[in-house]
Amino acid sequence: MKKIGVLTSGGDAPGMNAAIRAVVRTGIAKGWTVYGVKNGYAGLISGNIIPLGARDVGGIMQRGGTMLGSARSEEFKTIEGQRKAIRQLNSHGIEALVVIGGNGSQTGSFKLTQLGFPVVGVASTIDNDLYGSDITIGVDTALNVALEAVDRLKVTASSHQRAFLLEVMGRDCGYLALMTALAGGAEAVILPEVDIDPDDVADRISEAYNKGKAHAIVIVAEGAKYNAERLSAYFKEHEERLGFALRVAILGHIQRGGTPSAYDRILASRLGAGAVEMIDKGNTGVLVGWVNSKLDATPLEVVVSNKKQIDRDLVQLAEILD
Ligand code: ADP
Ligand code: F6P
Secondary structure: OOEEEEEEOOOOOOOHHHHHHHHHHHHHHOOOEEEEEOOHHHHHHHOOEEEEOOHHHOOOOOOOOOOOOOOOOOHHHOHHHHHHHHHHHHHOOOOEEEEEEOHHHHHHHHHHHHOOOOEEEEEEOOOOOOOOOOOOEOHHHHHHHHHHHHHHHHHHHHHHOOEEEEEEOOOOOOHHHHHHHHHHOOOEEEEOOEOOOHHHHHHHHHHHHHOOOOOEEEEEEOOOOOOHHHHHHHHHHOHHHHOOOEEEEEOHHHHHOOOOOHHHHHHHHHHHHHHHHHHHHOOOOEEEEEEOOEEEEEEHHHHHOOOOOOOHHHHHHHHHHO
16 A cells, blocks of 8 residues: 655645645545645745545635645755755655645756655646646636636726736746736736836836727736836826826735635645556656646656746737737
8 A cells, every 4th residue: 555645835726635635535536645844845844744535635626725725944954954855755654645736836846856755746826837837736726816806896996998928927027917918808918027117017008098998908918127116106107198097906816815726636636646646657757737628648758857938929919900
C-alpha cells in the first residue's frame, strides 16, 4: 500500500478543493493512504500533516479557496527548507507528493524532484501563466468574476457617458486581462506583453466616443507597465488636454474568491485524478495539465524553464471587435 501527500500552494484558485477531493478519492480507490499537508510548503516544513479520508473531502467541491490552506514560504526557497520538507515527508512514510499550484509552486515541485523526492504537479492558478497547461484550474471562475464586473461597469458608464479603467489580476501575465477584454467587449486592453503609450489609450477612448458609444471600458492587467495606478495618475495630470476623466476600479482578490464554475470543478477533478494515475505509473517529476483538449504530463524541468506566451491573434481580435 502506497502513502501519498497532497498540498495546495501559492495564490488560491477556485477549483483547488475539487482537485484535493479527486486526489484523495482516487488514491483511496487504489487502496492507498492519502495525507493532506496544511498551508503549502510552510506546513510541509513544520510537519502540519494530517490523514485524509473520503468523508474529509465531502462537501468541499462547491467551495472556493482551499480546505488545506495555502501559503507563500520564503524558507522553502532555500535548500535547507527543501531538505526539512523532505525529512517531514520521510518521517510520515509519504512516498510521493501532489502539489496543486501555479508557477512558483511548481518551481518548488521541481526543486524537490531534483533532491530525489517524487512529485507530480497539478496546474492551478487564476493567472494562466503556467507552461504545460493551456488552461489552469481557477481561470474560468476568475474570468467570469471579471466579466461580471465589466458588465456592471458598462451599465453605469453608459448612463453617465464615462470612461472606466478596470484592473484585473494576473501577476506578470496578461491572459486574464485579454480574455476579459475580449469577452466583455472592452474598448482597449493594456497588457504586460504589449507596450502601449497612455496617449494611445486616450486616443482609443476618444475613438469610442467618436463612434457614438456611450461609454469606454479599458481593461488593464496589474502587471502592465501602465497599471491602474500609473495610468490614472497620467490621466489626472493630462485631464485638461485629453478632455475626459478616467474612473478606476481595481478588482484585486475578489477575482480569487467565489464559487468555482462547472468548468473549473471538472478540470480540477480530471487533473487531480490524473496526478494520482501518474504516481501509480511511476511517471513523477511532471506537471499534469490540459493540453489540446486532453490531459497531458509535461516534465517539470520543461515547465519551469519555459514562459507561456500570450496569443497575439487574440490581441488583434480584441482590437478589431471593440
Ligand atoms: P504560485 O504558485 O501561485 O505562482 P508563488 O510564486 O508565490 O505562487 O509560489 C508559491 C511558493 O512556491 C513560494 O512561496 C515558495 O515557497 C515556492 N517557490 C516559489 N519559487 C520557488 C523557487 N524558486 N524555489 C523553491 N520554491 C519556490
Ligand atoms: O498568482 C495569483 C495572484 O492572485 C496574482 O494574480 C496576484 O498578482 C497575486 O496572486 C497576489 O498575491 P497575494 O494574494 O499574495 O496578494
